[in-house]
Amino acid sequence: MTEITANDPNRKTWVEVDEESDFPIQNLPFGIFSTKGEEKRVGVALGDKVIDVYRLAKEGYLDEGLGPDIYKNEYLNDFMSAGKEMTRKVRNRIGELFDENNNELRDMAADVQKILLDKESVTMHLPVKVGDYTDFYSSKEHATNVGTMFRDPDNALLPNWLHIPVGYHGRASSIVVSGTPIHRPKGQQKPNEDEPPVFGPCKLLDFELEMAFVTHDGNALGENIPIERADEHIFGMCLFNDWSARDIQKWEYVPLGPFLAKSFASSISPWIVTLDALEPSRCEGPEQNPAPLPYLKQSGKNNFDIELEVGITPPDSEETIVCNSNFKYMYWSMAQQLAHHSVNGCNIRCGDMMASGTISGPDRSAFGSMLEISWKGTQPVDMNDGSQRKFIQDGDTVTMRGHARANGVKIGFGEVKTEVLPAK
Amino acid sequence: MTEITANDPNRKTWVEVDEESDFPIQNLPFGIFSTKGEEKRVGVALGDKVIDVYRLAKEGYLDEGLGPDIYKNEYLNDFMSAGKEMTRKVRNRIGELFDENNNELRDMAADVQKILLDKESVTMHLPVKVGDYTDFYSSKEHATNVGTMFRDPDNALLPNWLHIPVGYHGRASSIVVSGTPIHRPKGQQKPNEDEPPVFGPCKLLDFELEMAFVTHDGNALGENIPIERADEHIFGMCLFNDWSARDIQKWEYVPLGPFLAKSFASSISPWIVTLDALEPSRCEGPEQNPAPLPYLKQSGKNNFDIELEVGITPPDSEETIVCNSNFKYMYWSMAQQLAHHSVNGCNIRCGDMMASGTISGPDRSAFGSMLEISWKGTQPVDMNDGSQRKFIQDGDTVTMRGHARANGVKIGFGEVKTEVLPAK
Numbered sequence: 001m002t003e004i005t006a007n008d009p010n011r012k013t014w015v016e017v018d019e020e021s022d023f024p025i026q027n028l029p030f031g032i033f034s035t036k037g038e039e040k041r042v043g044v045a046l047g048d049k050v051i052d053v054y055r056l057a058k059e060g061y062l063d064e065g066l067g068p069d070i071y072k073n074e075y076l077n078d079f080m081s082a083g084k085e086m087t088r089k090v091r092n093r094i095g096e097l098f099d100e101n102n103n104e105l106r107d108m109a110a111d112v113q114k115i116l117l118d119k120e121s122v123t124m125h126l127p128v129k130v131g132d133y134t135d136f137y138s139s140k141e142h143a144t145n146v147g148t149m150f151r152d153p154d155n156a157l158l159p160n161w162l163h164i165p166v167g168y169h170g171r172a173s174s175i176v177v178s179g180t181p182i183h184r185p186k187g188q189q190k191p192n193e194d195e196p197p198v199f200g201p202c203k204l205l206d207f208e209l210e211m212a213f214v215t216h217d218g219n220a221l222g223e224n225i226p227i228e229r230a231d232e233h234i235f236g237m238c239l240f241n242d243w244s245a246r247d248i249q250k251w252e253y254v255p256l257g258p259f260l261a262k263s264f265a266s267s268i269s270p271w272i273v274t275l276d277a278l279e280p281s282r283c284e285g286p287e288q289n290p291a292p293l294p295y296l297k298q299s300g301k302n303n304f305d306i307e308l309e310v311g312i313t314p315p316d317s318e319e320t321i322v323c324n325s326n327f328k329y330m331y332w333s334m335a336q337q338l339a340h341h342s343v344n345g346c347n348i349r350c351g352d353m354m355a356s357g358t359i360s361g362p363d364r365s366a367f368g369s370m371l372e373i374s375w376k377g378t379q380p381v382d383m384n385d386g387s388q389r390k391f392i393q394d395g396d397t398v399t400m401r402g403h404a405r406a407n408g409v410k411i412g413f414g415e416v417k418t419e420v421l422p423a424k
Numbered sequence: 425m426t427e428i429t430a431n432d433p434n435r436k437t438w439v440e441v442d443e444e445s446d447f448p449i450q451n452l453p454f455g456i457f458s459t460k461g462e463e464k465r466v467g468v469a470l471g472d473k474v475i476d477v478y479r480l481a482k483e484g485y486l487d488e489g490l491g492p493d494i495y496k497n498e499y500l501n502d503f504m505s506a507g508k509e510m511t512r513k514v515r516n517r518i519g520e521l522f523d524e525n526n527n528e529l530r531d532m533a534a535d536v537q538k539i540l541l542d543k544e545s546v547t548m549h550l551p552v553k554v555g556d557y558t559d560f561y562s563s564k565e566h567a568t569n570v571g572t573m574f575r576d577p578d579n580a581l582l583p584n585w586l587h588i589p590v591g592y593h594g595r596a597s598s599i600v601v602s603g604t605p606i607h608r609p610k611g612q613q614k615p616n617e618d619e620p621p622v623f624g625p626c627k628l629l630d631f632e633l634e635m636a637f638v639t640h641d642g643n644a645l646g647e648n649i650p651i652e653r654a655d656e657h658i659f660g661m662c663l664f665n666d667w668s669a670r671d672i673q674k675w676e677y678v679p680l681g682p683f684l685a686k687s688f689a690s691s692i693s694p695w696i697v698t699l700d701a702l703e704p705s706r707c708e709g710p711e712q713n714p715a716p717l718p719y720l721k722q723s724g725k726n727n728f729d730i731e732l733e734v735g736i737t738p739p740d741s742e743e744t745i746v747c748n749s750n751f752k753y754m755y756w757s758m759a760q761q762l763a764h765h766s767v768n769g770c771n772i773r774c775g776d777m778m779a780s781g782t783i784s785g786p787d788r789s790a791f792g793s794m795l796e797i798s799w800k801g802t803q804p805v806d807m808n809d810g811s812q813r814k815f816i817q818d819g820d821t822v823t824m825r826g827h828a829r830a831n832g833v834k835i836g837f838g839e840v841k842t843e844v845l846p847a848k
Contacts (some may be wrong), residue, residue, distance in 0.1 A: 063718075131740065132596050133595050133596060137680060151499070158678055158679060159614075160612075160614075160675055160676060160678070163612060163621050164612055164621075164637075164675075164676055166676070166680055166683075167680065167683055168592070168593070168680040168681050168683055169592070169593035169594055169595055169683065170593055171556055171593055171770060172555065172556050172596075173555060173556050173645075173770070173772070173773050173776070174645055174769075174770050174771055175772050176645065182645075182646070183646040183769055185768035185769050186648075186767060186768060186769070187767060187768045188584075188587060188588055188717065190583075190584075196587070196714065197584075197587050197588075197717070198717075199717045199718070199767075201721060221597075221598055221606075221688075221689065222606070222607040222688075222848055223848065224610075245768070248768065250587075252583055252584060252588055252590070252678075253679070254582055254584070254679075255582060255677070255678075255681070256561060256590055256591065256592040256677075256681040256682065257592050257677075257679070257680040257681025258680065258681075259590075259591055259592055259593065260764070260765070260767070260768040260770065261768075263593070263765075263768065263770040264645075264646075264768040264769045264770055265645065265769070273484055281840070290620065293612065293621070293622075294623070295623060316658045341684070341687075342683070343610060343611060343623075343684070344609035344610060344611045344669070344672065344684040344685075344687065344688040345596070345598075345607055345609050345610070345688045345689070345848070346595060346598050346684065346687040346688055347597045347598055348597070349597050352597070373781065411686075424646055424647065424769070
């Protein structure tokens with residue numbers, strides 16, 4: 001496969017990029033944007049600019065053979081379906097074009113003006129048409145916290161958890177991009193054990209701090225993706241807020257799992273950071289004991305060191321950071337999740353999205369949901385404006401951010417930011 | 425809305441149709457077919473013929489305003505997205521054209537030859553590009569059987585079951601059309617309580633007799649579909665075999681529900697019978713006690729009387745019918761399922777597929793899965809060829825059939841027929 005050349009930590013760009021930007025020339029994440037009156041197209045973030053990849057191709061700066069029209073698109077799916085070899089070539093080429101020592105584009109002022117847009121002038125859209133969405137449950141700390149609260153503290157992890165990257169199918173239709181407000185869901189709850197269920201707005205609305213990966217084409221039905229080839233099928237990652245209605249969930253989820261407690265909305269960040277861009281921040285994951293079955297066995301650096309934070313901003317107030325976690329805490333790696341998902345012959349398609357499950361770290365400051373942070377509402381969180389939170393209130397804005405850092409280079413994800421509106 | 429005129433029980437057609445055909449002129453189900461060397465297109469079944477709806481439109485016999493190109497299509501989705509008013513008009517018009525008293529098309533021999541194809545000359549394809557697939561669990565007899573076997577016979581139904589049309593998200597990518605062989609899945613199982621899990625081919629492969637409905641466009645995110653309008657969003661129904669790996673399921677499904685035990689394949693019949701065609705076979709459902717919450721309340725005939733059967737054909741042998749059930753046994757109606765699914769604001773899109781859950785009747789002859797028929801393998805089923813079955817063996821072909829009958833007219837679904845190949 002083509003070498004990843006776009007990651008060179010010493011490369012500088014002729015575009016002005018702030019040192020602490022999420023999007024240095026070593027990142028180059030892909031998304032879908034539009035400008036006023038123009039159709040949706042593929043973009044790449046660079047500092048405070050958005051590179052119009054359609055124009056870049058149309059003006060002849062990309063020679064990868066896909067042609068410009070694939071970039072005038074509502075989604076990244078057609079581009080991703082070209083496969084990792086091709087998407088890597090395109091990212092490498094974009095890195096090369098914006099290198100400070102390359103004047104191919106830099107000196108063409110008219111082209112630069114068409115191709116390099118201010119981020120304030122564009123609207124970001126859902127980057128991927130999600131085929132099937134799967135949510136895993138791969139943080140040991142999170143599963144342990146939930147098991148401790150709702151089952152048995154002495155046997156918090158269920159017997160299958162250390163053997164299986166437990167997951168379930170989620171709802172694809174209600175995945176929305178950062179900036180899309182959501183409404184508090186309504187549904188059945190059973191607040192009193194001895195009384196019938198009631199219907200109304202959810203009272204225990206929660207976020208779940210997750211990350212998700214999106215896939216290239218995977219395997220045909222009946223085949224599988226072996227673990228050692230799983231990364232080839234992962235295009236990139238984004239931040240994922242798995243909104244959860246805890247009271248609806250509690251009443252509905254036995255025996256077939258979460259349904260309406262989750263399907264009202266999930267929010268993602270608009271930029272898909274390629275797995276290539278994250279290569280330098282690979283790290284080892286937690287020790288797996290007992291050893292996984294052979295189809296899940298891997299060694300080396302299969303996790304990624306990505307710092308994560310969650311903030312809550314009450315209406316007309318300042319933000320309080322309520323969680324600092326890290327993707328490296330994940331017990332099961334993305335490769336293990338994908339190998340497991342397909343081992344029964346389930347076909348993985350381009351544009352599938354797989355979320356990690358809540359990413360909780362070892363202590364309260366790193367817990368990835370209000371359920372855990374407020375310990376079922378028993379330990380309210382003090383907010384900077386003097387108020388307290390057990391769960392999310394109407395008018396609150398929840399923001400998740402994340403970035404990796406390796407070789408002095410910050411590879412950021414931007415943010416997923418969502419305002420919660422009252423139930424309709 | 426336009427009246428349904430295509431159901432007239434007295435109408436005869438100028439096409440020769442066997443009296444016991446699943447597809448009389450009162451049915452007119454929609455599907456996707458291809459002929460040798462030609463692209464996929466929309467078809468309608470009539471007796472042993474398939475009506476090429478693209479040609480019908482192209483030659484000017486449809487005047488509904490959609491234009492012919494919508495029928496040259498890989499899926500029915502574009503047609504369904506025109507909405508029920510329009511799909512009803514098209515079905516009404518096709519009924520009119522093939523009425524024995526109508527000579528518009530009948531007398532045009534050259535057109536008839538192009539438009540009316542022998543079913544042997546066509547290949548049927550997956551009719552719908554499924555967006556999100558949901559599986560319900562709406563047969564009280566099935567839920568009771570499962571609860572009796574695996575939990576507590578005295579409290580077989582879980583506390584939420586009589587209040588909620590329990591459901592879960594399923595895998596859309598692995599839904600295949602009748603005639604597509606499937607491979608026995610592999611996965612983790614835990615045959616011995618005290619030993620670690622093992623990996624290998626599923627040993628307890630099962631079918632689940634279900635039906636599914638597909639949707640027109642539904643509601644925007646944050647809105648809901650009120651129960652009294654739910655039927656407007658249902659285009660039609662098909663037979664659905666929810667293949668299940670019982671040993672994989674048992675080990676994986678607590679606490680987040682079925683995952684790899686189901687996602688390896690689901691099989692559907694190729695013809696979507698419209699809800700319009702099923703109107704005459706409406707019937708009342710089982711009494712619901714306790715009364716459902718207001719958003720789920722309905723009265724009148726909300727179920728459908730559809731006789732169902734399942735046969736198993738061992739390799740090179742004859743078929744044994746192992747189940748005779750009926751869709752009317754469903755405790756929760758399709759309208760209740762759809763109202764529930766969207767009550768939290770979850771957006772329903774054109775092309776979503778929602779399956780009923782296993783349709784079991786009151787006694788063993790009407791149980792809709794081998795798990796129930798063989799009562800966890802304790803009561804093997806005698807096959808006509810002298811063999812026995814507890815679950816499905818490699819080489820077996822499982823066939824599901826169904827039909828409604830009202831006013832002397834049979835409205836059939838054809839079949840979903842699937843051969844099980846050994847694990848890869």
